[in-house]
Amino acid sequence: MLLPSFVILVVMLTLSFVTLLAFSKTASSGQFENPQEAARSIFDADEPIGKPTDPLLQNPPDEADSKI
Amino acid sequence: MTASDFTKTEGLSASPAEQREMLQRRLEIDRAARWPVGIFLGSSILWLVLGSLLALAASIKMHDPEFLANNPWLTFGRVRPAHLNVVAYGWLSTAGIGIGLWILSRLCGVAIEEYRSLALAALLWNVGNVVGTWGILRGDSTAVEWLEYPTYAAPFLLLSFTFVMMTAFSIMRRRRPGHIYISQFYIMAGFIWLPALFFTAHGLLVLFPVQAPAQPPINWWYAHNVLGLWFTPIALGAVYYLIPKIIGKPIHSYYLSIIGFWSLAFFYAWNGMHHLIGGPYPAFLITASVVASVMMFIPVVTVAINHHFTMIGHFKDLKYSPTLRFVVFGAMSYTLVSFQGSLSAIRELNYITHFTHYTIAHAHLGAYAFASMVFFGAIYYIMPRLLEREWPSRGLIRVHFWGSAIGITIYFVMLSWGGLLQGIELNLKETPFMEIVEATIPYLKWRSVGGSLMTIGHLAFMVSFVWMVIDRRNRGSEPTLFANRKPGDTKTAP
Numbered sequence: 313m314l315l316p317s318f319v320i321l322v323v324m325l326t327l328s329f330v331t332l333l334a335f336s337k338t339a340s341s342g343q344f345e346n347p348q349e350a351a352r353s354i355f356d357a358d359e360p361i362g363k364p365t366d367p368l369l370q371n372p373p374d375e376a377d378s379k380i
Numbered sequence: 381m382t383a384s385d386f387t388k389t390e391g392l393s394a395s396p397a398e399q400r401e402m403l404q405r406r407l408e409i410d411r412a413a414r415w416p417v418g419i420f421l422g423s424s425i426l427w428l429v430l431g432s433l434l435a436l437a438a439s440i441k442m443h444d445p446e447f448l449a450n451n452p453w454l455t456f457g458r459v460r461p462a463h464l465n466v467v468a469y470g471w472l473s474t475a476g477i478g479i480g481l482w483i484l485s486r487l488c489g490v491a492i493e494e495y496r497s498l499a500l501a502a503l504l505w506n507v508g509n510v511v512g513t514w515g516i517l518r519g520d521s522t523a524v525e526w527l528e529y530p531t532y533a534a535p536f537l538l539l540s541f542t543f544v545m546m547t548a549f550s551i552m553r554r555r556r557p558g559h560i561y562i563s564q565f566y567i568m569a570g571f572i573w574l575p576a577l578f579f580t581a582h583g584l585l586v587l588f589p590v591q592a593p594a595q596p597p598i599n600w601w602y603a604h605n606v607l608g609l610w611f612t613p614i615a616l617g618a619v620y621y622l623i624p625k626i627i628g629k630p631i632h633s634y635y636l637s638i639i640g641f642w643s644l645a646f647f648y649a650w651n652g653m654h655h656l657i658g659g660p661y662p663a664f665l666i667t668a669s670v671v672a673s674v675m676m677f678i679p680v681v682t683v684a685i686n687h688h689f690t691m692i693g694h695f696k697d698l699k700y701s702p703t704l705r706f707v708v709f710g711a712m713s714y715t716l717v718s719f720q721g722s723l724s725a726i727r728e729l730n731y732i733t734h735f736t737h738y739t740i741a742h743a744h745l746g747a748y749a750f751a752s753m754v755f756f757g758a759i760y761y762i763m764p765r766l767l768e769r770e771w772p773s774r775g776l777i778r779v780h781f782w783g784s785a786i787g788i789t790i791y792f793v794m795l796s797w798g799g800l801l802q803g804i805e806l807n808l809k810e811t812p813f814m815e816i817v818e819a820t821i822p823y824l825k826w827r828s829v830g831g832s833l834m835t836i837g838h839l840a841f842m843v844s845f846v847w848m849v850i851d852r853r854n855r856g857s858e859p860t861l862f863a864n865r866k867p868g869d870t871k872t873a874p
Contacts, residue, residue, distance in 0.1 A: 315590060319580060319583070319584060320580065320584070320598065320601070323576060323580045324649065326576075327573070327576055327649070328646075330572070331645050331646065335642060335645075338560075338565075343559060343560055344638060346559075347633075347634035347635050347638070348630075348634070349559060350559040350561065350562075350634050351624075351630035351631050351634040352630050353558055353559040353561050354487065354561050354563075354621065354624055354625065354630070355624075355625075355628075355630075356394075356402045356406075357394035357398060357399075357402065358394045358398065358399035358402045358403065359628070361628060361629070361630065
């Protein structure tokens with residue numbers, strides 16, 4: 313029981329430490345600031361925000377034909 | 381507005397030259413990913429079909445034990461673990477790697493440079509799955525649930541995943557400056573968590589098995605975390621990417637997505653012990669797990685609010701986008717399965733549902749209705765971009781969606797109901813055990829019906845995929861690829 317507990321403990325502590333480190337680094341690098349910009353970062357500058365990027369969703373050429 | 385006017389849409393901040401450059405960059409990213417990601421996605425579909433057939437065989441055996449009973453390779457004790465491992469490592473993990481790397485590559489804005497080692501990784505991963513499945517069917521199963529692949533399959537999987545991780549880290553290291561989007565957090569976390577889980581559990585349960593009483597906690601720590609810290613982050617990363625991309629709307633609340641990710645990261649690993657409620661283990665271990673399971677309401681509510689509120693006003697789009705249809709079905713199932721999981725961890729309900737078919741239904745709600753449906757949607761989105769051609773048939777997509785959706789609904793409803801009745805009866809001392817077993821048979825038959833519908837859907841998916849790969853004609857009018865490109869047009873889809 314001692315060895316498995318130890319191994320699991322080491323893995324859990326390592327993962328927890330890495331997670332805490334990642335959290336701290338993420339916070340200190342400003343990733344949690346300006347969520348508006350972060351949410352929009354998914355779109356390239358050539359992609360319109362506020363409109364579906366699928367022309368078939370915006371303006372199906374033939375509604376009956378494009379339904380799936 | 382026509383599709384060819386796409387890049388002239390109002391509200392764009394890029395000049396025409398910048399727009400061309402961005403389209404070109406996406407094209408380069410997709411071309412670099414074509415072979416390695418394509419192999420991962422294509423082979424995952426073959427594993428999906430094999431896993432479905434094994435599942436059907438196991439399901440039919442539950443109500444018709446004579447079915448395929450004469451061949452030792454196809455007895456229930458081999459077919460059932462073969463199904464579990466084939467869908468976990470062959471289908472979900474293989475698809476998850478391909479989807480995760482492609483989304484990471486797109487979000488980081490850089491092409492995969494390690495495409496040769498990644499193609500080798502895809503090959504090794506598939507060899508590991510072939511060897512593992514063959515090992516189980518020939519009788520070499522380790523008998524450790526979720527880790528039944530024999531020891532000799534593990535090196536292939538671990539070596540392959542090392543290449544996958546190297547590629548993921550390389551993509552992240554070369555990423556363009558700016559914000560790291562929430563999908564990148566989820567996907568990178570999944571790529572880090574899986575090998576840590578697998579290495580620990582495989583070491584302690586298969587390579588150097590610890591004393592028997594210590595094995596179940598490790599086993600369930602692993603099995604539950606594979607769902608929550610591997611399939612879930614990849615699938616949620618895909619949902620957070622695909623829904624906004626398709627409907628052209630940022631997620632409802634980025635703050636909530638941050639809370640959701642970090643609460644999953646900090647609390648999920650404690651969840652597995654709720655499978656041992658009633659077992660001979662320290663009360664604090666189980667109680668900590670029950671508390672952590674209930675705390676899962678936090679990430680689930682944040683994700684649910686984000687996914688569903690982002691979709692408000694766009695549900696009509698489900699009619700036109702196969703990706704959106706599968707992904708939204710998966711996102712809704714995530715909310716359902718997570719709420720159900722948290723509630724099932726509460727002792728009072730667990731005393732009834734434990735050791736019943738209810739748990740099997742719950743597992744399929746997570747692994748199929750959530751993760752698999754999201755992965756289907758992601759593959760429908762990614763493949764046209766990798767191959768620069770359309771899906772060949774709307775009819776096959778329709779068969780796939782409705783087969784899967786109706787199949788899993790029948791499966792989940794009937795097996796949950798049957799499992800609840802089974803659990804109530806098992807707690808009544810006066811009911812003979814065999815009567816309870818017989819009473820579950822109608823529900824088990826319904827399970828086979830649901831499974832058959834899902835398998836039909838998967839066969840349609842496979843035919844669709846193969847047809848798409850071998851048919852080189854340009855099909856610009858189908859709904860899955862956004863840009864209606866003219867012949868010779870080098871633009872890729874957004």
